[in-house]
Amino acid sequence: MTRRIVVLSAGLSTPSSTRLLADRLAAATSAALLGRGEQSEVQVVELREHARDLADHLVTGFPNDALRPVLDAVAAADAVVAVTPVFSASYSGLFKTFVDVLDREALTGTPVLVAATGGTGRHSLVTEHAMRPLFTYLHAAVVPTAVFAAPEDWGATGTGAPLEARIERAAGELADAVAARPATVRADAFDDVPDFSALLKG
Template structure:
């Protein structure tokens, strides 16, 4: 598929790291930088907007209970669903993605990520958890009908050292390859602003009545 001509693109970065600083945020930033560099090579200017889920934790709990997002959380959701591409990185807890990570994506409207290119990543203390990307994270985005880049990037603690970062298939190489794949997927689609109609309705202006939510089996 031929890449679109030079145009401004937006990459949304979702980091579910809990600490500051965070290895999860560090990996997310490196993936976004690699994708941005690859898009620049394709002639596209790129804006990167980062969503730190830890900053929205309380609002996500409220939104999960009420079914309604507001304020900064609503802005974060619109940033993600309105982007040309997505970088999503989670820490690994108990052999799966974090609850914070899952909670955020549970709040998105059905179909809001359909066709959106996404680069998935995860961090953990040991390489034994690397398959979390394939048995948990990739299936979630497949269910949401996003288009996940072929290369998923997992970074264990030892990957951050000079020996682990370089060499054949080291972290630096994997980040560059994954960033290039995301850039190609983004460049092959029309810019997000061109896919949105000028008269698109705000999905929050007409909320679903509570009685209908109950009738549909809301939990």
């Protein structure tokens, strides 16, 4: 069965280092799952594309037609990769708004990899002081290794580079967590409807 990985990217620019990190984490996770005999399907969600949808949800209390599939995808995911830029020494307001509109049970038991990008390495602890407690509050299963990327981290590439090593380690932990769990089964909207097709054959 194919594992569904949802990647949340809260970058505000195009292109963005946040999306770059999100893509690298997604690719590494898919490769790690493949190495464990698991197929994967990755859905990347650019939260900036849903900024107005999120604001509407906060005001009305209901997701619109554009936001609802995203919330459903997160709830049905076998794993989530969450990446945010650092603003004012914490996750971005856009990122927090998305988390605020999630159903409180949406991430219960779901393996989550947290990651962040920032303009300086001094913000590297945001993953531990802000993101990990946030997802722990939501009862997600946050993997031990978080990934933070500052501008200087992008210069060194290839196997053995510090950033690449963290990405590989975190992706491996996420793949292990996913492989250890039963695959999420998406309920069909008509599962509980009786089958009357036999009555139509007469």
